[in-house]
Amino acid sequence: MSSPMPFDFFAPCPRGLEAALAAELAEIGARHLAGAGTPPLEQGAQVPGGVHFRGGWAAGMAANLHSRIASRVLLKIAERPYRNEHDIYAFAAEQAWEKWFSANETLRVDLTAIKSPLRSLEFATLRVKDAVCDRLRSVSGARPSVDTAQPDVRVFAFLTASECTLYLDTSGDPLFKRGWRLDKGAAPLRENLAAGILRQTGWAPGTPLYDPMCGSGTFLAEAAQVALGIAPGVDRRFGFEKLKQYDIASWQALKVAAIDAKRAARASHPDDLLIFGSDISGDMLIKARANLERAGLPPLPLKQLDARAITPPSTMPGIIVANPPYGERIAVRGRGPRGETRERERDADEGFRRAQPDAADAEFFHAFGDALKQRFAGWRAFVLTADRKLPGQMRLRESTKTPLFNGALECRLFRFDLVAGSVKAARADKADDDAAKR
Ligand SMILES: C[S@@+](CC[C@H](N)C(=O)[O-])C[C@H]1O[C@@H](n2cnc3c(N)ncnc32)[C@H](O)[C@@H]1O
Structure with a gap:
């Protein structure tokens, strides 16, 4: 997919670093997206634990590749008010997940909530997982399997007291995993x-x-x-690489530039x-x-x-x-x-x-x-x-x-x-x- 359509992204980060992440995202937009023919990276609100931003695929991919502070980059699928688990199931089942991945990919669903009235968040998580699986079965005849350790695709649900937001993770392994740590040491800092x-x-x-x-x-x-x-991400892979659609041409340009920069740094x-x-x-x-x-x-x-x-x-x-x-x-x-x-x-x-x-x-x-x-x-x-x-x-x-x-x-x-x-x-x-x- 090469359409430069803007998406809403959310980048979670360690609490206390929201302003630092916002400043970093602004730099990434200016340094790696200027003149790329894609929508720029537009800053959104800083909220406790992360920063919202808007942009095309290139913005999401550049944030994955270049952000040192974000923990992940999540792509917003939809948001809607809810009252109970039934609403959440119906909402998740309506989304066209088949646009992004097939039943051949393994799945993991995570849910976080602030002030949610629901009694069991574990049950709500199961309902989201069921909804995604049922949706894929209804359109393709097959259900994806769940793999909590090494899933191909991760779906995140975020609940406030009254709103449910669904996200697709574009990072895969959390971004603090740069791909170079050989041994964890006693207490390494993330x-x-x-x-x-x-x-x-x-x-x-x-x-x-x-x-x-x-x-x-x-x-x-x-x-x-x-x-x-x-x-920071030059040596690792990202979740979006497993999705059915992402902007491959922009990704190749970003990745080649990062590999060249690393080579030049070593040669200097x-x-x-x-x-x-x-x-x-x-x-x-x-x-x-x-x-x-x-x-x-x-x-x-x-x-x-x-x-x-x-x-x-x-x-x-x-x-x-x-x-x-x-x-x-x-x-x-x-x-x-x-x-x-x-x-x-x-x-x-x-x-x-x-x-x-x-x-x-x-x-x-x-x-x-x-x-x-x-x-x-x-x-x-x-x-x-x-x-x-x-x-x-x-x-x-x-x-x-x-x-x-x-x-x-x-x-x-x-x-x-x-x-x-x-x-x-x-x-x-x-x-x-x-x-x-x-
Ligand atoms: C919490 S760890 C630091 C982790 C480090 N920032 C990292 O990311 O791996 C504390 C470090 O202090 C070192 N340490 C403990 N006592 C020390 C001392 N008296 N002088 C210098 N280093 C010491 C330990 O060997 C350990 O590597």
Whole structure:
């Protein structure tokens, strides 16, 4: 299908990143669709958890290929008021699903609801699934099978108190799956959350970027791909490729341009992207290196270091970004009783059951805060954590805190401006606070 008819799309994203996603979508429209002879990408409303936009197939496909922040791109099929499951079944059964896929494709239906009066959302989901299957059987004589793990086609239903919206997913696997992650690491950050945080920091290529608890390298890979102009989706496939109709000519043009850009980035042999990482765990650094390579990136300077011992990796001040361990384990690196180098994990017996930070964490964050204050004057540090007391533990006062959701976990992105003399300033702030409390 090559008709440039405009569609309504909805791009869900981690909560807290809606404005960042809207800005990114505007850039994608301007950079990848201008002059393409298709309708432009028109911004719609930002709502909690996503952004609406409008455009032709090319807009939906470009968002899939180039958005670092969206979790998916959903194509709106129809919207209608409902009162009960019967209305939802009838509404879903009326839609011409056969235009998009056949009974040979496997199907998965998901439903989310806000303030829906229905008693069982599970039952409502089943009714949507039945309606889609019954519709295909009535027009083709065959019912699609359900496959919840690796479906060919996904249908999403969204219920408010009175409206039901049906969407067809155009992404397939969620977009944070870039196709380069080899090993999950202990607690990797989702790629789209990392990319959204990078945008929130105001970082731009050419400014030094340092993640001192880089784990599997998510921030580093996202930043390096941005610096080199490598599209996040260049190495993966998308759900729309399985649909009966999409704009194949526009897709080929978009994909070829992305592959060429990746090739050009590799050929340019960039030797100094000013993107640095360190982690206490040598194993994590091995994973990070493998991930960077699979993401089509040149090797980046990575060091095995305790975050309390970090020093600036560049003379030019830049941006520190990190998501420290939370409710898990903070490793401690140092000299053992016989002078041997040791790397141990506290709380190994408690493992991941421990959910609240404790005194040892406080000690670690105090020392980490000191390292920033004493050695990183002129830098800005951004720390993502679910622990609201982190600035106090680091003995630093945040300049901003932005609520962000890491899955279901409500977090804050704290920003610290590390000015020369901030140790003194922080002490003075604390003295003021203490005086105010008295
Ligand atoms: C939540 S993970 C970070 C995940 C990372 N952003 C990613 O996407 O893979 C926290 C990281 O902190 C590291 N870490 C724990 N204690 C540390 C310490 N004392 N110094 C430096 N890194 C430490 C862990 O090895 C782990 O990789």
